[in-house]
Amino acid sequence: MLLEKPWGRFQENTESTSDSVVIEEVPTSSNGMIVPSLNEANSTRAEAPKLLQREQLYKTWQQDIYPFLLDAFKEKLQRIGEREKNWDNKGSKNPSDLVLSKAHITLENFLYSVVNSGRLWITPFVSTDEDGHITIQWNSGQHELHIEISEEGAEYIKIWGINIEHEMHLGILKRKEFINLWDWLNQ
């Protein structure tokens, strides 16, 4: 399962991301997802066992969870990439290599932002639409978050009801908004 060690990329992302999130506690979840703190600068000797635990948890995340989730994306995107034109017998286009590549980067960045902030990750539904865009969908309670990735860029749609004018919001997807969108989804 460990096809890729994300450590290098992780460091790179951490160093290059000015708005990276610092976590004070080690959160655990019912689905076993555990994300360690990255803020170890203020630790003292009394906190050594805790620090050790954090390091262990971090290794778990680094070596198992993150690559596992990445592999799941890759597998899904690979299957979608094999689609041909009219894949749904409704005349829909198949996604281009460029769209697939952008989708991979977007999903990876989104996953990194969410998991690295200590929030629980929900597996999205990934598909393509009639124009060959990659569509990513999460449902949580009354909230739906959709991301649509085209060759031109990525957009998000927040949905909290059926009324197009008053209960749906569209926007351009920006990396600095990932966490805000995720928190909204899980409200």
Place this chain on the structure above:
Amino acid sequence: MTQDFISDGEELYRNVRRDDEADEYFPDPTTGRVIITSQAFLDKPQNEPSVDRAKLKNFEPQKSLLKENNGVVSLIAGEVRQIGDVKSEEPKGSHIDHAVDVIHDPKPENDAHSKIVVEPNYFYSDKKGKAFRLLRKALARLATKRGWTLEPKGS
């Protein structure tokens, strides 16, 4: 074969394909409930999703199946119209316009056939160009809320 008005309380059937690669529904990874996707309401090239009036199918959803192993979901006409309720301001006050409607469109082979239509110009700028996509997402949400009327075989 006459065309008449569909009342707000009428139930409408929509066939949903069973094929694994059709992506018309999926199980929610956290709750297990079925989630209908907007792909289930994609009807090209008119962008007018077809539905059947349940009462003209004698409330037998299996009569709306396009393939035996598909499923059927239900919508309520009044809820579909609410998708496009837009408040318009006029000098004498405001009123509600229906940018989305359900119209009876009987065919020789299917007297119950109806279509869901949307008028994009009712919406503000960022939604005009996406009105058809947003309509399908809203329809999927309504269908998800009600769940299966007829579950696909083997699902």
